[in-house]
Amino acid sequence: MDREALRMLCSPQFWRMAVLWALSLLHSYLLVFHCGRADAPRRRRPRPAEGRCPICVVTGATSGLGRAAAAALAREGYHVVLAGRSTQLLYETVQEIQRQQPDAHLKEFQVDLASFKSIKKFGSSLKQWVHEKNVEPSIQLLVNNAGILAKSHRITEDGLDEMIQTNYIGPFMLTNILLPLLKNSSVPSRVVNLTSFTHRCGLDVCEDALRGMKFGRCSIGESYPLASTYEYTKLCMLMFSYELHRQLHMSSGVSVI
Numbered sequence: 001m002d003r004e005a006l007r008m009l010c011s012p013q014f015w016r017m018a019v020l021w022a023l024s025l026l027h028s029y030l031l032v033f034h035c036g037r038a039d040a041p042r043r044r045r046p047r048p049a050e051g052r053c054p055i056c057v058v059t060g061a062t063s064g065l066g067r068a069a070a071a072a073l074a075r076e077g078y079h080v081v082l083a084g085r086s087t088q089l090l091y092e093t094v095q096e097i098q099r100q101q102p103d104a105h106l107k108e109f110q111v112d113l114a115s116f117k118s119i120k121k122f123g124s125s126l127k128q129w130v131h132e133k134n135v136e137p138s139i140q141l142l143v144n145n146a147g148i149l150a151k152s153h154r155i156t157e158d159g160l161d162e163m164i165q166t167n168y169i170g171p172f173m174l175t176n177i178l179l180p181l182l183k184n185s186s187v188p189s190r191v192v193n194l195t196s197f198t199h200r201c202g203l204d205v206c207e208d209a210l211r212g213m214k215f216g217r218c219s220i221g222e223s224y225p226l227a228s229t230y231e232y233t234k235l236c237m238l239m240f241s242y243e244l245h246r247q248l249h250m251s252s253g254v255s256v257i
């Protein structure tokens with residue numbers, strides 16, 4: 001085993017993931033089991049309106065859950081916008097989905113969620129594309145899926161911690177940019193934010209952390225608190241989802257999940 005792996009194994013962050021994350025996953029399963037048995041109201045499954053091809057946007061659509069969601073939504077009849085940071089991976093993903101579903105409606109856009117400039121550019125290109133299509137200019141579904149578990153501390157061109165910006169601040173900004181299009185949908189639209197059961201471990205809420213400062217100051221040599229930072233971004237995403245839902249649901253019918 002190399003030295004780095006050994007150091008990782010001895011770090012408190014590793015044990016935090018091994019023990020706390022396992023416990024919070026168990027907690028989640030218990031909740032699901034419990035709620036599944038109670039008379040929890042079933043959520044209406046969003047379906048594209050008849051005869052239309054509504055637009056949905058999936059970030060991080062080039063692998064994992066995002067890629068699977070993009071393929072499934074294309075099958076449901078959505079015009080799927082795949083957003084990813086690698087042009088090559090986007091191309092390959094589109095080819096692969098198209099091979100399995102020749103009649104799928106797909107469109108790819110390159111975006112780096114760890115860059116404000118890139119998000120703004122994506123927002124404008126997407127708006128332009130939506131308006132050029134001969135349909136109602138709106139988005140019915142936004143899936144904020146892209147997320148990372150960074151192994152080391154890296155500062156983005158915007159001066160923020162890469163993981164905090166990718167997992168929370170970037171999606172926050174993108175959602176706000178796309179809100180006018182989400183509100184413009186004639187059927188109730190929806191934002192789906194991918195958080196994580198690990199948010200249960202991130203309870204240390206303070207203003208510095210919310211501004212992305214708390215974890216941004218680790219000096220060279222000090223190990224990066226990857227587990228706590230990840231938990232924190234997911235807790236922020238969850239709080240953002242609750243608040244946005246509270247603000248939008250009654251007034252504009254947009255729900256946030």
Ligand SMILES: NC(=O)c1ccc[n+]([C@@H]2O[C@H](COP(=O)([O-])OP(=O)(O)OC[C@H]3O[C@@H](n4cnc5c(N)ncnc54)[C@H](OP(=O)(O)O)[C@@H]3O)[C@@H](O)[C@H]2O)c1
Pocket residue numbers: 059060061062063064065066083084085086089111112113114145146147148166194195196197
């Ligand atoms: N897997 C789990 O067990 C689990 C559990 C709880 C929560 N989640 C959450 O679920 C989401 C998806 O997880 P996953 O396991 O499917 O992840 P994954 O396979 O690693 O996929 C993440 C996707 O996000 C993209 N991405 C990363 N950084 C980006 C950036 N700066 N700009 C644009 N796109 C970026 C990646 O692009 P590249 O292909 O270019 O890297 C990739 O397509 C994440 O938010 C994760 O935190 C996952």
Ligand SMILES: *[C@@H]1O[C@H](CO)[C@@H](O)[C@H](O)[C@H]1NC(C)=O
Pocket residue numbers: 136137138180181184
């Ligand atoms: C909303 O839709 C109408 C037409 O249905 C269009 O004229 C308007 O520009 C759209 N608004 C946005 C923000 O795209």
Ligand SMILES: CC(=O)N[C@H]1CO[C@H](CO)[C@@H](O)[C@@H]1O
Pocket residue numbers: 241242243245246256257
């Ligand atoms: C699983 C789930 O849907 N959880 C929450 C998602 O967000 C809405 C609104 O913020 C909550 O009402 C749900 O409980």
